[in-house]
Amino acid sequence: xxxxxxxxxxxxxxxxxxxxxxxxxxxxxxxxxxxxxxxxxxxxxxxxxxxxxxxxxxxxxxxxxxxxxxxxxxxxxxxxxxxxxxxxxxxxxxxxxxxxxxxxxxxxxxxxxxxxxxxxxxxxxxxxxxxxxxxxxxxxxxxxxxxxxxxxxxxxxxxxxxxxxxxxxxxxxxxxxxxxxxxxxxxxxxxxxxxxxxxxxxxxxxxxxxxxxxxxxxxxxxxxxxxxxxxxxxxxxxxxxxxxxxxxxxxxxxxxxxxxxxxxxxxxxxxxxxxxxxxxxxxxxxxxxxxxxxxxxxxxxxxxxxxxxxxxxxxxxxxxxxxxxxxxxxxxxxxxxxxxxxxxxxxxxxxxxxxxxxxxxxxxxxxxxxxxxxxxxxxxxxxxxxxxxxxxxxxxxxxxxxxxxxxxxxxxxxxxxxxxxxxxxxxxxxxxxxxxxxxxxxxxx
Ligand code: ATP
Ligand code: MG
Numbered sequence: 178x179x180x181x182x183x184x185x186x187x188x189x190x191x192x193x194x195x196x197x198x199x200x201x202x203x204x205x206x207x208x209x210x211x212x213x214x215x216x217x218x219x220x221x222x223x224x225x226x227x228x229x230x231x232x233x234x235x236x237x238x239x240x241x242x243x244x245x246x247x248x249x250x251x252x253x254x255x256x257x258x259x260x261x262x263x264x265x266x267x268x269x270x271x272x273x274x275x276x277x278x279x280x281x282x283x284x285x286x287x288x289x290x291x292x293x294x295x296x297x298x299x300x301x302x303x304x305x306x307x308x309x310x311x312x313x314x315x316x317x318x319x320x321x322x323x324x325x326x327x328x329x330x331x332x333x334x335x336x337x338x339x340x341x342x343x344x345x346x347x348x349x350x351x352x353x354x355x356x357x358x359x360x361x362x363x364x365x366x367x368x369x370x371x372x373x374x375x376x377x378x379x380x381x382x383x384x385x386x387x388x389x390x391x392x393x394x395x396x397x398x399x400x401x402x403x404x405x406x407x408x409x410x411x412x413x414x415x416x417x418x419x420x421x422x423x424x425x426x427x428x429x430x431x432x433x434x435x436x437x438x439x440x441x442x443x444x445x446x447x448x449x450x451x452x453x454x455x456x457x458x459x460x461x462x463x464x465x466x467x468x469x470x471x472x473x474x475x476x477x478x479x480x481x482x483x484x485x486x487x488x489x490x491x492x493x494x495x496x497x498x499x500x501x502x503x504x505x506x507x508x509x510x511x512x513x514x515x516x517x518x519x520x521x522x523x524x525x526x527x528x529x530x531x532x533x534x535x536x537x538x539x540x541x542x543x544x545x546x547x548x549x550x551x552x553x554x555x556x557x558x559x560x561x562x563x564x565x566x567x568x569x570x571x572x573x574x575x576x577x578x579x580x581x582x583x584x585x586x587x588x589x590x591x592x593x594x595x596x597x598x599x600x601x602x603x604x605x606x607x608x609x610x611x612x613x614x615x616x617x618x619x620x621x622x
Contacts (some may be wrong), residue, residue: 513537
């Protein structure tokens with residue numbers, strides 16, 4: 178089993194100015210190839226530290242993948258540092274130089290002398306072509322002797338690298354689009370060929386209405402498995418269990434994961450809302466369509482967020498009827514017919530007003546379902562009785578013409594430690610989940 182290490186070069190990454198998405202991409206791609214990634218390192222544009230990180234990586238990993246520092250400017254140092262580690266001279270690659278010159282000519286420009294640097298490679302290294310940019314990378318298989326000569330301490334030996342060099346270095350530019358293109362066209366196929374260690378297949382099972390630790394506890398016996406593996410992840414007011422299996426082919430891996438997925442499905446009950454690319458809103462939308470129901474919304478503190486999430490989905494006109502953002506008391510009266518006396522008696526943030534808002538939009542729209550939300554998103558506006566984070570969500574459902582609709586209310590106490598946008602987002606989740614539960618299993622509401 179081969180081990181890879183990702184080494185991202187760039188001071189901007191250390192300063193937090195740029196998010197290291199290249200590591201994420203590379204890590205996922207390595208997992209698909211079944212190559213283990215034990216270390217991910219970020220180092221600034223400093224030659225001594227880059228060389229030290231390279232030496233360390235070469236001592237403990239078969240495959241060292243770098244990102245960044247291939248450009249023409251003085252702070253682009255990766256290739257020179259690699260050459261330096263092996264005391265190898267930098268030589269011009271004539272084909273690359275011709276290619277870069279041609280690139281400039283085709284844009285009617287003269288190549289600045291600094292770009293010549295991008296055509297240099299350490300003697301002995303091959304060019305890793307870049308199908309979309311000017312700077313190619315290098316691919317450099319390194320033998321055991323070269324490693325010893327460079328005085329790199331390396332006790333680590335891959336167990337089954339019959340097909341592969343002792344070590345290999347692959348370099349990529351930092352620009353994410355270029356890195357991805359190079360990966361899929363050149364590096365990915367190279368690694369798949371030389372390190373054929375099977376593949377990983379995984380599925381995410383998404384839950385709502387249960388915390389990460391409760392979910393982990395519920396399936397604790399599965400978290401100990403080694404293949405397939407099950408890992409819990411916290412999301413934005415939801416959590417997921419990722420089941421991953423490793424096998425020679427994707428299909429074998431999928432089959433190996435299946436019994437565990439089935440066990441989680443049957444043990445989860447209504448907290449399991451979807452998988453992989455499903456979102457809460459897409460699941461709710463599908464349920465509304467399959468049940469032939471339409472919905473309307475009366476939103477106060479969520480300011481239209483629930484409506485936005487539902488109407489972001491293509492085809493939302495099949496289930497979406499109408500929506501009103503009724504922020505002020507007057508709006509609640511005027512557009513939703515909420516009785517002023519109800520507001521005066523219970524306050525705008527109350528169970529009674531939430532239900533009245535829901536009934537108001539249901540009657541006006543004649544849709545099948547209505548969601549209404551009223552609450553205090555903060556940071557100001559809270560009182561002892563009605564603190565920040567207090568939200569009422571009402572789901573009102575028509576039964577039959579002339580009959581009083583059914584209503585369900587949830588009181589949320591989200592606390593003052595989460596900010597305004599999180600209060601709104603979480604409220605939207607709770608509201609959408611009420612619709613889901615109503616359509617799936619009303620008794621769970
Ligand atoms: P260039 O020819 O553009 O100089 P380069 O290979 O020298 O390319 P860098 O200069 O290190 O790459 O980075 C170019 C840009 O790519 C950075 O400004 C940054 O926006 C982005 N970038 C660099 N590293 C990463 C990373 N690990 N994840 C995401 N984006 C990155
Ligand atoms: Mg650069």
